[in-house]
Amino acid sequence: MPATLITMSLLVLLPMGVMVAVALGSVGALLLYTKGGLPALISGVGFTVWNTGIGFTLSAIPLFVFMGEVLTRSGIGSLFFRGISVLLAGLVRGIIPYTVIIGSSIFSALNGLSITNVAAFGTLVAPEIQKTGCDKKLVYGALVGAGTLGILIPPSVTALIYCGMTGVSVADVFLAGLIPGIIMSFVFIVYVAIRLRLRPDLAGNEQHFLSDQITSLDRLKALLKLLPAGVIIFFTMGSIYFGWATPTEAGAVGGAASVLFSIGYQRRVDWRMLWGCCLSAAKITAMIMFIIICAQIMSMGLSTWGITSDLVALLSNLPLPRLLVMAMFGLMYLVLGCFVDGTSMMVLSLPFVFPIIQSLGFHPVWFGVMMTMFIEIGQITPPMGLNLFTLQGVVPQERMEVIWASAMPYVALLILGVAFFVLVPQLVLVFVK
Amino acid sequence: KPVSMDLYCYVSRSHSFTQEMIKFAQQVKEQTKGEVNIRVLGVDEITFKGNEFLRLMRSGAVDMVQMLPSYVAGDSPLLVGPDLPFLNSKRDYRVSLAMYDALGDIADKELAKWNCVVLSRWTYPEQDVWFRDPVANIAGWKGQKIRTYGPDLTAAMNAIGAAGVTMAAGEVYTALQRGVLNGAYTAPVTLLTMHWFEVCKQGWRVQAAFPVDHLLISKKKWATLSAAQKKIITKLAQELAQRCQSYSTSKLDGQLAQLEKGGVNIRPVSAEEFNKLSQMAKPAWYNWAKRVPHGQEALKRMAKVAGRKL
Amino acid sequence: MRGGRYRLVEVVRVLSVGANRVSGVAVVLMIILIVAEVVLRKFFDRSTTLCDEYTGYFQAAVVFLSLAQCFKDNLHISVDLILRRLPNPLRRWIEVINHLVALFFVAMLLWAGGQMTWESFLFGSTSYGPSNTPLFIPQLVVVIGLAIFAIQILCSFLLTIGKQSEAS
Numbered sequence A: 001m002p003a004t005l006i007t008m009s010l011l012v013l014l015p016m017g018v019m020v021a022v023a024l025g026s027v028g029a030l031l032l033y034t035k036g037g038l039p040a041l042i043s044g045v046g047f048t049v050w051n052t053g054i055g056f057t058l059s060a061i062p063l064f065v066f067m068g069e070v071l072t073r074s075g076i077g078s079l080f081f082r083g084i085s086v087l088l089a090g091l092v093r094g095i096i097p098y099t100v101i102i103g104s105s106i107f108s109a110l111n112g113l114s115i116t117n118v119a120a121f122g123t124l125v126a127p128e129i130q131k132t133g134c135d136k137k138l139v140y141g142a143l144v145g146a147g148t149l150g151i152l153i154p155p156s157v158t159a160l161i162y163c164g165m166t167g168v169s170v171a172d173v174f175l176a177g178l179i180p181g182i183i184m185s186f187v188f189i190v191y192v193a194i195r196l197r198l199r200p201d202l203a204g205n206e207q208h209f210l211s212d213q214i215t216s217l218d219r220l221k222a223l224l225k226l227l228p229a230g231v232i233i234f235f236t237m238g239s240i241y242f243g244w245a246t247p248t249e250a251g252a253v254g255g256a257a258s259v260l261f262s263i264g265y266q267r268r269v270d271w272r273m274l275w276g277c278c279l280s281a282a283k284i285t286a287m288i289m290f291i292i293i294c295a296q297i298m299s300m301g302l303s304t305w306g307i308t309s310d311l312v313a314l315l316s317n318l319p320l321p322r323l324l325v326m327a328m329f330g331l332m333y334l335v336l337g338c339f340v341d342g343t344s345m346m347v348l349s350l351p352f353v354f355p356i357i358q359s360l361g362f363h364p365v366w367f368g369v370m371m372t373m374f375i376e377i378g379q380i381t382p383p384m385g386l387n388l389f390t391l392q393g394v395v396p397q398e399r400m401e402v403i404w405a406s407a408m409p410y411v412a413l414l415i416l417g418v419a420f421f422v423l424v425p426q427l428v429l430v431f432v433k
Numbered sequence B: 001k002p003v004s005m006d007l008y009c010y011v012s013r014s015h016s017f018t019q020e021m022i023k024f025a026q027q028v029k030e031q032t033k034g035e036v037n038i039r040v041l042g043v044d045e046i047t048f049k050g051n052e053f054l055r056l057m058r059s060g061a062v063d064m065v066q067m068l069p070s071y072v073a074g075d076s077p078l079l080v081g082p083d084l085p086f087l088n089s090k091r092d093y094r095v096s097l098a099m100y101d102a103l104g105d106i107a108d109k110e111l112a113k114w115n116c117v118v119l120s121r122w123t124y125p126e127q128d129v130w131f132r133d134p135v136a137n138i139a140g141w142k143g144q145k146i147r148t149y150g151p152d153l154t155a156a157m158n159a160i161g162a163a164g165v166t167m168a169a170g171e172v173y174t175a176l177q178r179g180v181l182n183g184a185y186t187a188p189v190t191l192l193t194m195h196w197f198e199v200c201k202q203g204w205r206v207q208a209a210f211p212v213d214h215l216l217i218s219k220k221k222w223a224t225l226s227a228a229q230k231k232i233i234t235k236l237a238q239e240l241a242q243r244c245q246s247y248s249t250s251k252l253d254g255q256l257a258q259l260e261k262g263g264v265n266i267r268p269v270s271a272e273e274f275n276k277l278s279q280m281a282k283p284a285w286y287n288w289a290k291r292v293p294h295g296q297e298a299l300k301r302m303a304k305v306a307g308r309k310l
Numbered sequence C: 001m002r003g004g005r006y007r008l009v010e011v012v013r014v015l016s017v018g019a020n021r022v023s024g025v026a027v028v029l030m031i032i033l034i035v036a037e038v039v040l041r042k043f044f045d046r047s048t049t050l051c052d053e054y055t056g057y058f059q060a061a062v063v064f065l066s067l068a069q070c071f072k073d074n075l076h077i078s079v080d081l082i083l084r085r086l087p088n089p090l091r092r093w094i095e096v097i098n099h100l101v102a103l104f105f106v107a108m109l110l111w112a113g114g115q116m117t118w119e120s121f122l123f124g125s126t127s128y129g130p131s132n133t134p135l136f137i138p139q140l141v142v143v144i145g146l147a148i149f150a151i152q153i154l155c156s157f158l159l160t161i162g163k164q165s166e167a168s
């Protein structure tokens, strides 16, 4: 009973605006203190902080974040954007939203976060909207919606955290995200196509893309612009699957490859830019890891009181069909995702949810992908949506409500996607033994 | 009034050793008429790892632990002595236990430093080397990337000509599958439970060591128990050790057969080959002896029991 | 009084920025170490044997030495939807409480980390891996990072109650 009360105090601390990490950690610390007294608290917390801090799987986080920063800041991201738009020019109407979706999907194979996608493409697209008069909401939606693929298509920081907390194989969860990622990317494209079929005027006037006659040579050159992306993807993901490196190590290989390419592309060593990427990667990592470390303290507090095992016993003995339990989790994450960021949501819930998922016989790799998709949804549901905030940062003059509204169709599509993969889990597990 | 103690295991609750310890705790409770209550917790129920157990014992955060020397090598490198690879030339688990007895006062003093008293000991199954792609002879070990743990084992592998690689257990399967690693040093049962046998084609039954597992109790707590309670606990701990030992020894043949069925070709290792490997691994022992307090004396005593010339 | 407060702010700023820079260097070292390990293993059938261990230590440095700067840049995530909509005096009071909770918690982490590091030093504990690194060295980095973080929160706390008393 006291333990339940302490755990419930999260419901006070979080809305008060206490840092999520501090709220989780304080609850954990209180649970440990009330159960075992000061020695248990101090030695427990010390070792938890240390063990989580040096965890090898999680050490890929700064590496993949660094890689995304380098590719964005060096302008290789914008290289893709121009390449893809030239390839599409004259072939379809609605070049901007299509370019954003295809570009985000490819860029997702190069970085582990969703906000990197939004930031990279948002800055490029904002001026184009002005020039063409293309429908803002259509483009904003594509930016935030396809941006979420950053954590579904491997590499994925979300998958790293999931695996770090559950011990599931990183390579498996990476690989499992690939097909859902491609399917969702395709679904987004189809959605845009339907919108444009119904309302052709939404595409605006794309004359300026066509003004200079685009020759086959131009298209060939555009294709060449996509080459660096291909090579870096090859080095990063290839290093895992050809057996040169573990998934964690692949982050460093990708980071090094990105640095080399940025030097080649800019034709000089931009020390200032590279150093900025290091500092920024360090800060983003600190922010993510602080939450994870504190969540581990909480989950330790929960398990010393036996709260986790009680809850698992309770829920897995309920005479409910497993799909209904899954649906309940989905609903919980949908609501939670409106108010809590993805990393916090995952680390907050996994200590309870993962044992239940396992006891119900769901595949842990498959659930890793579902968890990722719940987080994707949370990234674009208002009021708390990281992708929404990021886009707002890129287009500060825009009203928040417009961005919120633009994201709604993608929320719906992602929910449909989750439902689909719950019913057809084989599609997620194609490459997994 | 009744005494309550926590016993931490470094393996999960479902592990057979943990299950045996739960049984042990029940027996203690019954035979002491409820005077001594032991709560057994698997590693999945605590947020400590096996590496921290000695320090937890010293600080009094826990009263009993299951302790594997290679896990606590960072705190107490002396205790891994009997686990040094290729030192046990009789290739018999009883010799590994005898090496501990030979350490005698040296080990007792070391454990007392951590506020620990040994209740009983048993061994893990033999440690063998498993290769992704078959290796014909000892010369073929050269350059093979073999997953190891701890400083001395890694040094021994390097001395033999292979490359000792340390890697988190969760990454080993994929690493073997993709060829990041060429092999792993572990017991047959680990190969089965971790599914590594799916990506290993050959096993060399080197029987390089039989890691010794310990049941420890806090020295301070032990002093507070009555003579009768001590007697009961000691007796039950010995029985526990016998049950755990029989898990390690009696199931081995079945595990090896299961591995063969799973596609692993198990290659016997002749005494000659063992001696050659042992000769090559020697520098790692000397290194250990130099690094560890009382190491020279400890190595001498162990070698005598193992019938190994230094 | 005023001057003293600004000097404190300046000292804390320098500490946080400096620690963040060291943590940036740790990112670079991590990449170099892992690439070296991959190349050695792939082309020379050798291992650095300390890669996973030191990657962990660098990771700890990256995380703990950047905590303070993250706090200063307001990057640590909080759910402030309600807080932002509260009237000013009430909001300030809640912010004061938030600071106290954070300060208390980080001080506890500092204590726990400090005790662990001290024991590692006292018992001469070395790493579990092959490098035999004395554990107190990388653990000390954690303690230093937490200490700077605590000071940064304390500084922000003092500024908040300063504002509070000026407002009332």
Ligand code: NA
Pocket: A107, A108, A109, A110, A111, A112, A113, A149, A150, A151, A152, A153, A154, A155, A156
């Ligand atoms: Na990605």
Ligand code: NA
Pocket: A337, A338, A339, A340, A377, A378, A379, A380, A381, A382, A383, A384, A385, A386
């Ligand atoms: Na949201």
